Amino acid sequence: MTESNLPSFPHATVLGYPRIGRRRELKRALESYWSGRTTEEDLERTSHDLRLATVRRLAELGLEAGNAAIPGSFSRYDQVLDITFTLGAIPSRFTDGAQDAGYFDLARGTAAQPPLELTKWFDTNYHYLVPEIGPSTPISFADDRIVREFTEAARPSDGGIPVVTRPVVVGPVTYLLLSKPEDGAPEDFSPLSRLDDVVAAYRELLAALAAAGAPWVQLDEPALVSDLIAADHETVSDAVRRAYAGLTAAAAGTERPQILVAAPFGDLRRASGDHLSVLAGTAVEAIAVDLVRGSSPLPGSGSGASDAASAPATSSSTVPGLETKTLVAGVIDGHNIWRADLAAKLGVLETLRESAGAAAIAVGTSTSLQHVPHDVDDEPRLDPALAGWLAFADQKVAEVVTLSRALAAGRDAVAQELTASAAAVAARAEAAGVVVPEVRERLGELSDADFARAPYADRAAAQQARLNLPPLPTTTIGSFPQTSEIRTTRAAWTRGEIDDAEYTTRIRGEIARVIELQEELGLDVLVHGEPERNDMVQYFAERLAGFATTVHGWVQSYGSRCVRPPILWGDVSRPEPITVPWTQYAASLTDKPVKGMLTGPVTILAWSFVRDDQPLRDTANQVALALRDEVADLEAAGTGIVQVDEAALRELLPLDAGAQPGYLDWSVRSFRLATSGAAPSTQIHTHLCYSEFGDVVGAIDDLDADVTSVEAARSRMEIVPALAATGYARGIGPGVWDIHSPRVPSDGEITDLLKLAVAEIDPRLVWVNPDCGLKTRGYGETTASLTNLIAATRQVRETL
Ligand code: GLN
Numbered sequence: 001m002t003e004s005n006l007p008s009f010p011h012a013t014v015l016g017y018p019r020i021g022r023r024r025e026l027k028r029a030l031e032s033y034w035s036g037r038t039t040e041e042d043l044e045r046t047s048h049d050l051r052l053a054t055v056r057r058l059a060e061l062g063l064e065a066g067n068a069a070i071p072g073s074f075s076r077y078d079q080v081l082d083i084t085f086t087l088g089a090i091p092s093r094f095t096d097g098a099q100d101a102g103y104f105d106l107a108r109g110t111a112a113q114p115p116l117e118l119t120k121w122f123d124t125n126y127h128y129l130v131p132e133i134g135p136s137t138p139i140s141f142a143d144d145r146i147v148r149e150f151t152e153a154a155r156p157s158d159g160g161i162p163v164v165t166r167p168v169v170v171g172p173v174t175y176l177l178l179s180k181p182e183d184g185a186p187e188d189f190s191p192l193s194r195l196d197d198v199v200a201a202y203r204e205l206l207a208a209l210a211a212a213g214a215p216w217v218q219l220d221e222p223a224l225v226s227d228l229i230a231a232d233h234e235t236v237s238d239a240v241r242r243a244y245a246g247l248t249a250a251a252a253g254t255e256r257p258q259i260l261v262a263a264p265f266g267d268l269r270r271a272s273g274d275h276l277s278v279l280a281g282t283a284v285e286a287i288a289v290d291l292v293r294g295s296s297p298l299p300g301s302g303s304g305a306s307d308a309a310s311a312p313a314t315s316s317s318t319v320p321g322l323e324t325k326t327l328v329a330g331v332i333d334g335h336n337i338w339r340a341d342l343a344a345k346l347g348v349l350e351t352l353r354e355s356a357g358a359a360a361i362a363v364g365t366s367t368s369l370q371h372v373p374h375d376v377d378d379e380p381r382l383d384p385a386l387a388g389w390l391a392f393a394d395q396k397v398a399e400v401v402t403l404s405r406a407l408a409a410g411r412d413a414v415a416q417e418l419t420a421s422a423a424a425v426a427a428r429a430e431a432a433g434v435v436v437p438e439v440r441e442r443l444g445e446l447s448d449a450d451f452a453r454a455p456y457a458d459r460a461a462a463q464q465a466r467l468n469l470p471p472l473p474t475t476t477i478g479s480f481p482q483t484s485e486i487r488t489t490r491a492a493w494t495r496g497e498i499d500d501a502e503y504t505t506r507i508r509g510e511i512a513r514v515i516e517l518q519e520e521l522g523l524d525v526l527v528h529g530e531p532e533r534n535d536m537v538q539y540f541a542e543r544l545a546g547f548a549t550t551v552h553g554w555v556q557s558y559g560s561r562c563v564r565p566p567i568l569w570g571d572v573s574r575p576e577p578i579t580v581p582w583t584q585y586a587a588s589l590t591d592k593p594v595k596g597m598l599t600g601p602v603t604i605l606a607w608s609f610v611r612d613d614q615p616l617r618d619t620a621n622q623v624a625l626a627l628r629d630e631v632a633d634l635e636a637a638g639t640g641i642v643q644v645d646e647a648a649l650r651e652l653l654p655l656d657a658g659a660q661p662g663y664l665d666w667s668v669r670s671f672r673l674a675t676s677g678a679a680p681s682t683q684i685h686t687h688l689c690y691s692e693f694g695d696v697v698g699a700i701d702d703l704d705a706d707v708t709s710v711e712a713a714r715s716r717m718e719i720v721p722a723l724a725a726t727g728y729a730r731g732i733g734p735g736v737w738d739i740h741s742p743r744v745p746s747d748g749e750i751t752d753l754l755k756l757a758v759a760e761i762d763p764r765l766v767w768v769n770p771d772c773g774l775k776t777r778g779y780g781e782t783t784a785s786l787t788n789l790i791a792a793t794r795q796v797r798e799t800l
């Protein structure tokens with residue numbers, strides 16, 4: 001392509017926009033299609049309408065319609081699966097012998113094959129489908145949906161305004177770094193070895209986009225900011241150089257759109273290596289950096305980082321190669337929901353521009369906006385004061401547009417917006433509840449003693465004397481199946497259709513049934529079953545001061561699944577006991593011990609939008625103190641065992657290896673603060689929701705829980721020796737039933753797993769439990785599986 005006649009990058013853009021729809025239209029369309037109530041055409045029509053509505057909304061909010069400012073970031077299910085389809089990289093397990101596997105077959109599984117694995121997308125709560133790549137997986141430019149979606153916006157069939165979008169596509173290096181080797185691939189095979197094939201296919205995709213008239217394409221390469229990928233800096237840099245040399249090299253007769261490489265979620269320049277220089281050394285035309293998490297790429301310019309926990313460094317020299325490129329400065333946080341301090345952001349942008357280290361500066365978001373809800377103005381029940389401090393996707397687009405106007409025409413051009421932003425920032429800082437002196441004082445008075453319990457040996461003796469449990473005690477993780485009656489009861493109560501008394505009666509009835517079932521089955525440590533909880537985080541957020549919840553604030557978790565994260569905006573405290581009455585009622589129905597059940601501070605933070613005006617450590621400790629009071633009240637009510645779930649401990653692990661020790665320190669300490677007020681005779685359990693422990697295995701020991709339950713059935717108890725190797729020598733409940741599928745494990749299978757466990761660790765430490773809570777299971781498989789679990793336990797007990 002010739003340089004001169006290429007459209008320059010727009011002055012303002014966002015890296016992506018929510019796809020699910022303001023009223024979760026995509027969710028409904030998907031689910032009715034899957035259930036057979038609607039056709040594929042219906043689904044396509046809804047998707048088409050959603051895309052056009054998005055394009056129009058973004059144009060209305062001020063992004064340029066004619067110049068690739070509006071991202072084409074729609075996906076029917078997942079942006080990584082979209083690439084798998086574009087490349088035709090269908091794993092052979094879906095193609096062997098069978099007819100062609102469709103897009104949703106890979107996402108949801110077929111009768112013969114489980115779906116692709118779901119894994120967290122960097123440090124968001126979005127989950128992508130892991131590609132499975134082997135030495136002979138087909139890879140070509142096999143599907144042109146991305147091109148068709150571009151054309152559809154450029155030539156709207158309904159005669160609406162034509163919009164030149166910027167297709168947003170997962171980049172080739174990230175795609176392969178997130179892939180796993182297909183089953184049966186040679187031991188030393190790495191998906192990255194298929195890079196040349198992938199690049200060849202992307203070249204064809206780019207040529208097709210150019211032919212359709214796309215001036216720009218965005219290739220997302222978040223893997224470049226992460227140390228949590230199984231490749232070292234050299235390997236990744238080498239892949240980046242090769243991939244982008246391949247994509248930018250001119251080939252006779254083909255053209256390509258200009259390329260924006262986006263690196264959201266962190267810093268391209270870390271102790272482990274500098275990927276910004278590598279990217280700047282390629283021939284791509286623009287680079288988008290995350291200035292909320294990452295450091296500024298140009299000399300003299302500070303950073304937009306607002307998270308005091310990770311103060312980034314300022315660089316001191318120019319980056320060779322960047323002077324010919326557009327730098328898209330991601331100053332507006334795409335990952336959290338706070339209204340920006342526009343004057344401060346403008347300062348960052350002005351310094352960037354003055355440093356003249358890049359050919360041009362454009363204003364952008366730090367990440368795609370798919371991680372925040374659509375629109376604050378769509379929240380009728382939010383306190384108006386709080387609403388004034390928030391920016392969801394639409395408000396963030398407006399912020400980006402304002403900043404770019406200020407850069408172009410000066411601060412006076414946006415005087416009103418700057419005044420409003422400053423007023424919101426000031427109002428937030430001063431608002432009642434944001435700083436609560438009593439909460440601060442209590443935090444300030446903590447000493448190391450508040451983070452430590454008596455030695456484990458003393459605790460273990462006191463607990464055994466009190467609880468008198470058999471060897472290999474059996475228990476569950478907390479929730480029992482959430483039947484439609486339970487959901488109906490909760491919904492009716494929330495809508496005010498039944499009163500408190502009726503609600504309590506119904507929930508108590510459910511608790512009584514669950515206790516009776518557990519007694520019949522012969523479990524040793526019982527639970528109340530959690531029927532009163534809509535969600536393990538939201539339930540607590542609704543009952544703690546300092547949190548707010550939304551009505552339409554849905555964010556895609558995976559596919560059609562959405563979550564509505566609570567907003568943690570103020571100092572946290574507990575107005576009154578939360579779980580005590582239900583636990584106490586359950587305990588009154590049985591002579592067996594009933595576990596109290598709480599969600600831990602790290603998990604509450606991980607699944608909420610968290611305030612950005614103080615270090616996470618302080619926020620976590622505030623939540624921990626509220627939970628500490630709950631533990632004390634449970635104890636006072638006679639509870640001998642309290643479980644504090646930290647399902648998300650691994651999830652919040654920073655992508656930057658340099659930040660991981662600090663994170664593990666504060667996260668472990670907040671758990672200990674929540675639990676260490678317990679008497680030695682009170683047994684503290686924790687539950688961690690995954691089996692890939694590599695990075696946090698040492699931290700599990702540091703939590704100092706008396707019993708830790710983990711997912712282990714699928715990995716066949718791998719965690720037990722790994723944990724033992726770190727010196728962990730307290731109770732361990734490696735899950736023996738994979739609750740992620742309706743399959744009932746036989747007692748023989750469970751016996752085998754238990755034998756593996758007792759061979760690896762002192763049998764007196766081993767507990768027997770499922771992998772996770774049972775709320776998504778039905779009663780049929782629950783009763784059958786728990787029956788087998790208890791039979792297996794009895795057999796293995798006899799061998800001890
Ligand atoms: N106690 C919770 C439950 O059983 C734990 C859920 C989880 O670990 N995700 O539902």
Ligand code: ZN
Pocket residue numbers: 477647687688689690771772773
């Ligand atoms: Zn779990």
